Amino acid sequence: MARITLSSSLAPFTGGVLELELDVANVRQLFQTLGERYPELQSHLEAGIAVAIGDEIYQDALLQPIERESEVILIPKIAGG
Amino acid sequence: MSATLKYQEKELKLVGTRPLRPDGVDKVTGRARFGADYNLPGQLIGKVLRSPHALARIKSIDTSAALALPGVKAVVTRDDFAEMPDEMAAVGELMINFRDVTRNMMAREKVLYDGHPLAAVAATGESVARAALALIKVEYEVLPHAIDVVEAMKPGAPLLHEHQYTQGVKPKPDRPSNVAKRLEFGHGDIAAGFRQAEVIVEREFNTKPVHQGYIEPQACLASYSADGQAELWTSTQGHFVFRAQCAKVLQMDVSKIRVTPTEIGGGFGGKNNIYNEALAIALSRKSGHPVKMVMTREEVFSSTGPTSGANVKVKLGCTRDGKITAAEAELNFQAGAFPGSSVNQASMCAFTRYDLANVRIVGHDVTVNRPKVAAYRAPGAPIAVFGVESVIDEMAKKLGIDPIEFRLRNAAKEGTQTYYGPKLGPIGYIQTLEAARAHPHYRAPLGPNQGRGVATGFWFNIGNETTCSLNLQEDGTLTLMLGTIDVAGGSRASMAMMVAEELGIEFDRVRPFVGDTASLGFNFLTAGSRGTFASGMASVIAARQVIEKLRQRVAKIREVPLEAVAWKDGHARPVDATVAQFAPMSLPEIARMAGKTGGTIAGHAEINAQGAGPGFGTHIVDVEVDKETGAVKILRYTVVQDVGKAIHPAYVEGQLQGGAVQGIGWALNEEYVYGEDGVLQNPGFLDYRIPVASDLPFIDTVIVEVPNPNHPYGVRGCGEVPIIAPMAAIANAIENAIGLRLCEQPLSPPRVLKAIDEAAAARR
Amino acid sequence: MSRNHVSATVNGDQVEFLCETGQTLLEALRDELRLTGTKEGCGTGDCGACSVIVDGRLVCACLMLAVEAEGKAIQTIEGMATGETLHPLQRKFIEHAALQCGICTPGILIAARSLLERNPNPTEDEVRYWLAGNLCRCTGYHKIVDAVLDAAREMRGG
Helix, strand or coil: CEEEEECHHHHHHCCCCCEEEECCCEHHHHHHHHHHHCHHHHHHHHHHEEEEECCEEECCCCCCECCCCCEEEEEECCCCC | CEECCCCCCCCCCCCCCCCCCCCHHHHHHCCCCEHHHCCCCCCEEEEEEECCCCCEEEEEEECHHHHHCCCEEEEEEHHHCCCCCCCEEEECCEEEEHHHHHHHHCCCCEECCCCCEEEEEEECCHHHHHHHHHCCEEEEEECCCCCCHHHHHCCCCCCCCCCCCCECCCCCCCCCCCEEEEEEEEECCHHHHHHHCCEEEEEEEEECCCCCCCCCCCEEEEEECCCCCEEEEECCCCHHHHHHHHHHHHCCCHHHEEEEECECCCCCCCCCCCCCHHHHHHHHHHHCCCEEEECCHHHHHHHCCCCCCEEEEEEEEECCCCCEEEEEEEEEEEEECCCCCCHHHHHHHHCCCECCCCEEEEEEEEECCCCCCCCCCCCCHHHHHHHHHHHHHHHHHHHCCCHHHHHHHHECCCCCECCCCCECCCCCHHHHHHHHHHCHHHHCCCCCCEEEEEEEEEECCCCEEEEEEEEECCCCCEEEEECCCCCCCCHHHHHHHHHHHHHCCCHHHEEEEECCCCCCCCCCCCCCCCHHHHHHHHHHHHHHHHHHHHHHHHHHHHCCCHHHEEEECCEEEECCCCCCCCCCEEHHHHHHHHCCCCCCCEEEEEEEECCCCCEEEEEEEEEEECCCCCCEEEEEEEEEEECCCCCCHHHHHHHHHHHHHHHHHHHHCCCCCECCCCCECCCCCCCCCCCCHHHCCCEEEEEECCCCCCCCCCCCCCCCHHHCCHHHHHHHHHHHHHCCCCCECCCCHHHHHHHHHHHHHHHC | CCCEEEEEEECCEEEEEEECCCCEHHHHHHHHCCCCCCCCCCCCCCCCCCEEEECCEEEEHHHCEHHHHCCCEEECHHHCCECCECCHHHHHHHHCCCCCCCCCHHHHHHHHHHHHHHCCCCCHHHHHHHHHHCCCCCCCCHHHHHHHHHHHHHHCCC
């Protein structure tokens, strides 16, 4: 199981839940599982969430593998000037 | 492919040197073509009618008299664009609410700011087009408006959008609000953190919107043909993103719009989104002629995105020995007429320079009757950091600790847990602080009314979708087609340097240029300091592909095994004599034979670059305050920044100097001034004063290089970080010069003088 | 609308063009003569991107009417290099990385040449004040000032 942490900015869409464990093999499965569990989170997952796996941040990387036991953190996607 | 290429330390021949940029000669001779320099036979001139009101309901728009004017070939209004649903749609790698985009492009029910477009005309000449605008009759019902962010947040404030309920609040509010979104970041226990604190500093700051201030106004030329294809030439930071947005609002197939990016006369985030482009295509479609649209400077100020003005509250708790125990902030950001300020990123940048156990940040994204904000270099970060670094400085002073030493005691480093998510990887923040402390500037003597200030900045840097193709030409030279715009920094030179380094050939053997949208797959904007990182990674992948194909070709030509062929210094050579001996082949020799030995050789990359390395910077500034006038003079300025690796150090210095000076302008002079009527009073460079040469000293730079492990040459990105620290550094320097803490940006002569006078009055 | 006939010298060449009475010299250069090296940044004389030299005087082409060009000698960026040989200022701007986006570059080069014609040995301050009418948003002016000082040095034969 990967340990999933959601950025505190997402708390309103998960009923306050910010930490959970999920059996997912990649980012796409992670988003799918979270979206099913927290429907209000769905639009945010699509609208711009980046994923930190270990210490690396991935943006728009749905097929990025998530190893078992890895630490995964969901954060707002970053753009720039 | 979701890509990272790991950093490899190696001996470098070209990377790190200073060859001359390939766009240099064209730019010094007037040959370089910018947005307004393109023309087509039979083109019309397009002009936009704009709202004179901050908020008004549109009762009617009558264009009949304008259409009847000889020379007018087409008029478009809201009726020419499809209604879009109120939902976030994925377009060009951005999630955008196209209900808002269509309304910002062309007002529908209401005009929401002074300068909001209402109609556009295309006519045979500029004067005819202007005359036509004057003939368009609009009936308005003028409404009370909301300009100030704090006022706009209050219940009962004039509403911009009746359907807008604050997101991020549970349960859903029962009435609409100008607060589009509330967000919260943090970790630890903020209350416990403040209980541990022995010293607390709390301050409130206000900033005004400032404009990116690129010298080239937005300009485009569109040509729509009867078979439904459109061509567009425009000054943009992202031609693929512009194409995506135009296709969406015009309901066209993406492949039927071909966007050719012109040289861009500055962008800084302000040319990330379309303004006139879709109007020009629509006018061309309606008129059957090419249509050229060039904004006036007044239009640039009144109608294109400045960055947010904001209200920022910061509270910091600390032990007497200088350990921060709690950090709290509230960030209230103006979004302009539609939601979507950079408050999110500002929140994540506010405290990330420090290793903190207890953090809480609340942010609000607030709609007000001003132009919709756009990104501006490290979007949002300078605003939050103005407050935070001012309070950090005040805390250091209260504790009697040197400001750099105080920052070092709390500095983020590899492994620091951020409050917004991940742990930080290898970063160079401490190195920048130490280099600043060791710099002679930090110990230079100061005179009366002079003060020194320090502040620091952090920006994430990003990767994202990137493509390129590298073609070996028949004489052994190469063309490198890039998909990311060279927004000025010289990225074409940097990419060509990396390719030449990989191939072991001279810099001028590689000709880089930016391809149009039909020639490459999708590229995200040049933004977020991603160009040299992401496009550099793509270029290296393409170069390595070319090398691999060259080795394969030579193995066939020389009839030796592939393993026997090494690529070194621009030649295919035997790995060593024991495997196989053959005559080495140079790149031109292989290129000349390529056509007859299987065809030409090319490399290409289509990646989504991952693993951007965060950037940190430390700035030192000396100022002198004229107590009679309130004028602040910058005496000396030093920028220290970790850029990972400076591919072309002169162009990196240019980014650090240019970014710092934009920050100096933000700090000292720049601001949007609105009247009671909600009309912008200073839409020109005379009254919106950006820094000029005589305002400034030389800007000293110190480049720190802590390689990003996720880039083949260690690149982090460097463009955004230098604009973050100046506002706070200058406020801190003023405080050290005259003993007054200024919390209202800009720190312009009237404000400084007012603070001096108030302090004098308080002493009497 | 009747148009005015104007004869002038541009970069040493005799030119003729037609213009509306209200058209600026900048518009005539760009739209009638297709000399687009001179740029418009503001149209109000505040940014200097349209700097040209008219009968030896440095002016903003956006503040001068095209009809006023009758009989005048105008120098624009297109006339600064001699064939393939760049003017020392042009060369030094490239060598010193004194340009980034390049939109202000033609105006700054014209203004800097006008300075060096009057004052071959300017101080840093003199360069900064002379160029104070030319806005650059990319560079922070550091490398521009360096390039002008270095070009002056070279042109003096130092």
